[in-house]
Amino acid sequence: xxxxxxxxxxLDVVRVQMGLAPQKALQTTVHLNTHCNLRCSYCxxxxxxxxxxxxxEAGLPLEKMKTVLKNxxxxxxxxxxxxxxxxxxxxxxxxxxxxRTELSFNSLSAISNGMFLESKPEILRGLDHVAVSxxxxxxxxxxxxLDRVLSTIIRLRKDAIIKEDQIYFNCTINGHExxxxxSDFFDLAANHGFKxxxxxxxxxxxxxxxxxxxxxxxxxxxKRYGLGMFVNCKTYLGxxxxxxxxxxxxPRARMYxxxxxxxxxxxxxxxxxxxxxxxxxDFPIASKWAEAEAREKxxxxxxxxxxxxxxxxxxxxxxxxxxxLVTAIAARL
Numbered sequence: 001x002x003x004x005x006x007x008x009x010x011l012d013v014v015r016v017q018m019g020l021a022p023q024k025a026l027q028t029t030v031h032l033n034t035h036c037n038l039r040c041s042y043c044x045x046x047x048x049x050x051x052x053x054x055x056x057e058a059g060l061p062l063e064k065m066k067t068v069l070k071n072x073x074x075x076x077x078x079x080x081x082x083x084x085x086x087x088x089x090x091x092x093x094x095x096x097x098x099x100r101t102e103l104s105f106n107s108l109s110a111i112s113n114g115m116f117l118e119s120k121p122e123i124l125r126g127l128d129h130v131a132v133s134x135x136x137x138x139x140x141x142x143x144x145x146l147d148r149v150l151s152t153i154i155r156l157r158k159d160a161i162i163k164e165d166q167i168y169f170n171c172t173i174n175g176h177e178x179x180x181x182x183s184d185f186f187d188l189a190a191n192h193g194f195k196x197x198x199x200x201x202x203x204x205x206x207x208x209x210x211x212x213x214x215x216x217x218x219x220x221x222x223k224r225y226g227l228g229m230f231v232n233c234k235t236y237l238g239x240x241x242x243x244x245x246x247x248x249x250x251p252r253a254r255m256y257x258x259x260x261x262x263x264x265x266x267x268x269x270x271x272x273x274x275x276x277x278x279x280x281x282d283f284p285i286a287s288k289w290a291e292a293e294a295r296e297k298x299x300x301x302x303x304x305x306x307x308x309x310x311x312x313x314x315x316x317x318x319x320x321x322x323x324x325l326v327t328a329i330a331a332r333l
Contacts, residue, residue, distance in 0.1 A: 005106055009077050021252040028076040029268065030068065031259040032092070033059035033084035038113055038145075040138050042172065045084070047204035050258070050271035055084065057259045060279065062091035066098050068261050068278040073103040075285045076255060080109040080131075084259075087116035087123055096126030111170060114149040117156060128166070131197060135172040136181055154192055168195040168231050175201070175213040179220040190225050197231040200307060206269045208307035211240050240307075251298050252289065265292040269308050 012022035034045050034057040045051045060068065072079065079099070086092065087110070099108055107128040114132035117124055124130065132149065139146045156162040169189060173182070189196055198221070200214040208214070218237055227234045251266030258264055263275040263285065275288040 016250050016253050025076040025255045026253050027078045028255040030081050030257045032081045032086050032089045036085040059089050060261050064279045069099050071278045071283040077106045082111045086110040093122040131170045134169045171196050171198050195231045202307045206308045207305040266298045
């Protein structure tokens, strides 16, 4: 069964690379909560108008969240939970167990500040991957906390409680930072075999005025540490841009569910485009999505300066997919 699942994913990746819609989304981001025990200065929850209640949302009750995942299961290969702090969601371990045993997702991942990896092992065991947020801006606010998180991760990895490649680091780089600022952390990550996922600081709407500073840092990291350290789509590392003439957007490749359980079209940038609540039994995702596509196609002029995560997307080439496929074929000739 696993081989058939992997074959289905591979076919959908090829469809995306060829500029076609996949049969199932390669990944769906589920916004589990906004509640968090930290208040990082650059956090998108504080800056984004899509989250008017700020850090108050504890998330849907467990049974409603199970309905959300049940509705998603025929429509997506992978789920990544984001917050808030995902490990603070009440019933998260039970939700993961339900998703693992009753539904057909290929993988389950979460974004976390890493503070509860040891105290909530039942959640850690239920996740294929955990993206731990580590940023110099966050370290400036919470140096002792982040140092403890790093030492705990290293110890748990040494004791085989954390599996190889189960943890990687989300690194948000601001426009004033250079490789010299990051070298201590990247040296540590490289020495312990950890991978990183790099992204720039964006405004509350997900925009980035200029890629120049971010691109310079990424090129320097790539030159010193090589491609193997990155979780990002490796084809475009160091050469990101938001020009629509160079972008092929695949809304179906990466779906988004907001913290209230609503399916959003085409992505979290347009959270006001609510297609309905996935808490309703037998929610018709396919027909709702098709109706939305008939009304408005993406990318559009609304996507100018977008710097949302689909650009960086976990090694899945959402952008310029035809060029990606040609490059991949040429590399094998």
